[in-house]
Amino acid sequence: xxxxxxxxxxxxxxxxxxxxxxxxxxxxxxxxxxxxxxxxxxxxxxxxxxxxxxxxxxxxxxxxxxxxxxxxxxxxxxxxxxxxxxxxxxxxxxxxxxxxxxxxxxxxxxxxxxxxxxxxxxxxxxxxxxxxxxxxxxxxxxxxxxxxxxxxxxxxxxxxxxxxxxxxxxxxxxxxxxxxxxxxxxxxxxxxxxxxxxxxxxxxxxxxxxxxxxxxxxxxxxxxxxxxxxxxxxxxxxxxxxxxxxxxxxxxxxxxxxxxxxxxxxxxxxxxxxxxxxxxxxxxxxxxxxxxxxxxxxxxxxxxxxxxxxxxxxxxxxxxxxxxxxxxxxxxxxxxxxxxxxxxxxxxxxxxxxxxxxxxxxxxxxxxxxxxxxxxxxxxxxxxxxxxxxxxxxxxxxxxxxxxxxxxxxxxxxxxxxxxxxxxxxxxxxxxxxxxxxxxxxxxxxxxxxxxxxxxxxxxxxxxxxxxxxxxxxxxxxxxxxxxxxxxxxxxxxxxxxxxxxxxxxxxxxxxxxxxx
Amino acid sequence: xxxxxxxxxxxxxxxxxxxxxxxxxxxxxxxxxxxxxxxxxxxxxxxxxxxxxxxxxxxxxxxxxxxxxxxxxxxxxxxxxxxxxxxxxxxxxxxxxxxxxxxxxxxxxxxxxxxxxxxxxxxxxxxxxxxxxxxxxxxxxxxxxxxxxxxxxxxxxxxxxxxxxxxxxxxxxxxxxxxxxxxxxxxxxxxxxxxxxxxxxxxxxxxxxxxxxxxxxxxxxxxxxxxxxxxxxxxxxxxxxxxxxxxxxxxxxxxxxxxxxxxxxxxxxxxxxxxxxxxxxxxxxxxxxxxxxxxxxxxxxxxxxxxxxxxxxxxxxxxx
Numbered sequence: 111x112x113x114x115x116x117x118x119x120x121x122x123x124x125x126x127x128x129x130x131x132x133x134x135x136x137x138x139x140x141x142x143x144x145x146x147x148x149x150x151x152x153x154x155x156x157x158x159x160x161x162x163x164x165x166x167x168x169x170x171x172x173x174x175x176x177x178x179x180x181x182x183x184x185x186x187x188x189x190x191x192x193x194x195x196x197x198x199x200x201x202x203x204x205x206x207x208x209x210x211x212x213x214x215x216x217x218x219x220x221x222x223x224x225x226x227x228x229x230x231x232x233x234x235x236x237x238x239x240x241x242x243x244x245x246x247x248x249x250x251x252x253x254x255x256x257x258x259x260x261x262x263x264x265x266x267x268x269x270x271x272x273x274x275x276x277x278x279x280x281x282x283x284x285x286x287x288x289x290x291x292x293x294x295x296x297x298x299x300x301x302x303x304x305x306x307x308x309x310x311x312x313x314x315x316x317x318x319x320x321x322x323x324x325x326x327x328x329x330x331x332x333x334x335x336x337x338x339x340x341x342x343x344x345x346x347x348x349x350x351x352x353x354x355x356x357x358x359x360x361x362x363x364x365x366x367x368x369x370x371x372x373x374x375x376x377x378x379x380x381x382x383x384x385x386x387x388x389x390x391x392x393x394x395x396x397x398x399x400x401x402x403x404x405x406x407x408x409x410x411x412x413x414x415x416x417x418x419x420x421x422x423x424x425x426x427x428x429x430x431x432x433x434x435x436x437x438x439x440x441x442x443x444x445x446x447x448x449x450x451x452x453x454x455x456x457x458x459x460x461x462x463x464x465x466x467x468x469x470x471x472x473x474x475x476x477x478x479x480x481x482x483x484x485x486x487x488x489x490x491x492x493x494x495x496x497x498x499x500x501x502x503x504x505x506x507x508x509x510x511x512x513x514x515x516x517x518x519x520x521x522x523x524x525x526x527x528x529x530x531x532x533x534x535x536x537x538x539x540x541x542x543x544x545x546x547x548x549x550x551x552x553x554x555x556x557x558x559x560x561x562x563x564x565x566x567x568x569x570x571x572x573x574x575x576x577x578x579x580x581x582x583x584x585x586x587x588x589x590x591x592x593x594x595x596x597x598x599x600x601x602x603x604x605x606x607x608x609x610x611x612x613x614x615x616x617x618x619x620x621x622x623x624x625x626x627x
Numbered sequence: 628x629x630x631x632x633x634x635x636x637x638x639x640x641x642x643x644x645x646x647x648x649x650x651x652x653x654x655x656x657x658x659x660x661x662x663x664x665x666x667x668x669x670x671x672x673x674x675x676x677x678x679x680x681x682x683x684x685x686x687x688x689x690x691x692x693x694x695x696x697x698x699x700x701x702x703x704x705x706x707x708x709x710x711x712x713x714x715x716x717x718x719x720x721x722x723x724x725x726x727x728x729x730x731x732x733x734x735x736x737x738x739x740x741x742x743x744x745x746x747x748x749x750x751x752x753x754x755x756x757x758x759x760x761x762x763x764x765x766x767x768x769x770x771x772x773x774x775x776x777x778x779x780x781x782x783x784x785x786x787x788x789x790x791x792x793x794x795x796x797x798x799x800x801x802x803x804x805x806x807x808x809x810x811x812x813x814x815x816x817x818x819x820x821x822x823x824x825x826x827x828x829x830x831x832x833x834x835x836x837x838x839x840x841x842x843x844x845x846x847x848x849x850x851x852x853x854x855x856x857x858x859x860x861x862x863x864x865x866x867x868x869x870x871x872x873x874x875x876x877x878x879x880x881x882x883x884x885x886x887x888x889x890x891x892x893x894x895x896x897x898x899x900x901x902x903x904x905x906x907x908x909x910x911x912x913x914x915x916x917x918x919x920x921x922x923x924x925x926x927x928x929x930x931x932x933x934x935x936x937x938x939x940x941x942x943x944x945x946x947x
Contacts, residue, residue: 434831458830458836459835469831480820484817505814
């Protein structure tokens, strides 16, 4: 590579937290002008630590930083990084929903556009217009952020990052190429929205460099110029896609350092239940919620898994939320075991009828400051409660411990003991505790919402194993996810939804054919 | 990384236990040094027990509410109202006035609970309002003056001596033990911690959050009511001295014990420590002749400091 192309170089960066764990071990990366660079790795591989060092959130223990060939000190805080032309767009919580687009764009930058304490609104709107024109963001400046589609919100965030760099550097110095770090930018987006966002990022490449942090392999393969692979804090591979070609599976193996779940569940190993003759456990009839979904009707048999599939906003997650009682339907029927369930119910009344819920969002349903055993027994009181005087229920601590130990052993949860508090566990283990408690409870139906989001490939396999075992034990599953492969692995039938309506029902085989899996 | 972080976190979490115990010991030494009569005779022990017992019962109830992540301003007012109902009705219906007082307390509790669970009014707001109602009702019932009861039977409820200690002490300890049992060994107690620790998680785990909230507020008011009855019996009167001003010491004793205002952390067992500290401090300060107004400053400051120390800032980054 010609030297004038080199923008930023971080050499031999090491970082240790509290003198114990090496988060980064002599990692060297370079960022070139006008490229999309991807950094991939499992959770805990060190991606975020590296990015946080680049934007000045963390200080490295050792290492050197070069900008345009000159050595510079590491930024001490994000503002210093901004002045050097580096900033980050975080995965979530970046957007303030109740600000108007131009207010959000200039949030924190108002100082520069104030005269005598008054905000120069006309100027701000003017700049917003010209920046959006230049960067190709198409949206109504006066609308609120929450009204925009998620992909446009992300674009506005990226535009804001670029604008902040420009203002921090000052003047019209176009000789500086901003480096924008995008941390899992596509996480909440649907497939179409993802494409839209990538088109947008590609269009900005001519003036900017992007560092794209992700673990969604196809995306990385499609959009990047170069890829760095991190594993356990070390740089394990570097691919320049302009001069070499690699396969998705090869990249997977580099990321995880072992067999990928593609191979584990390839071909005939897809778990299809023989549910044909089994009784129908859950019937959904004409379920309707205005503005979200209409006339949803389907049946789930014992031990069967139905997937609700479709782009984000198609109503699939709303249907799932309605099933476990988080959202209220306007009309229709939910029938469990031939008995109708009130559609106005709350989660607890649904659970008493046998509908449980599991989501992959760690920390959502887990009590992080509780030991594993309490997290397990919270839905399993029936198994751990004794009634010595018939009227009072007393938790037997011994039964509680035995129950939790059984689950920890079965799911191979890495924990010193069942007394370990959940916040100290890894992301994958947390998820396993979350799903493990349902294994013991055995509800009739378990609603799964993104059951493996944000966890690494290894933990994913274990979760799939548990879910497939539940199916074997006769638990019916309803899956909502963003990953087509997840449907292929778990579902017997896949229901395609679009614009809140059922479109088509695929068998597992047809679905895989359509999705080319 | 993990080891060091964990041991540090463990220390920070144990801070909730370390601070009250050291505080209590230091306080004991300090009070003894300032006043040689402090705990010098059995009589002074009994005085302290009288000062603490009704307080402990009310504080146990408040602890439930705080554990759940809510707050109940109405505890002292319900206490006062219950004492007043008991004292006012006693001459005409005798001990039948106890169920009446408790029933009224339960009504206040369920209203507090419903306002939060059904109408989503923050408990700070809701209970501040109901405390006004209870306070006013107490004034109306009593006509605004102290109702003295000289009947020895009325007194005996709290002041019968058993093994050298007044019966109110045993009432308080019994209620404290029941509270500990409830929080640690029953699904209901687990649900209280769950609601306080992770509301969404509690819902998703199938806990009837509304029901738990209503029950906990009812329990809190019930304890306030019991406390009021025993207090009236102890002082042989329903009078207006107890009230809103007692809220801060009450709240302080819960947080000083180590129950975090954010909910989900702490426990009723700790509240005993908090009550000991606050009541000793109170009697100690009055013994060395510091007047009520200065004591209010002290309790306010302690409440603030302990709230800062015990609150779980990792969980609540922004407090509205």
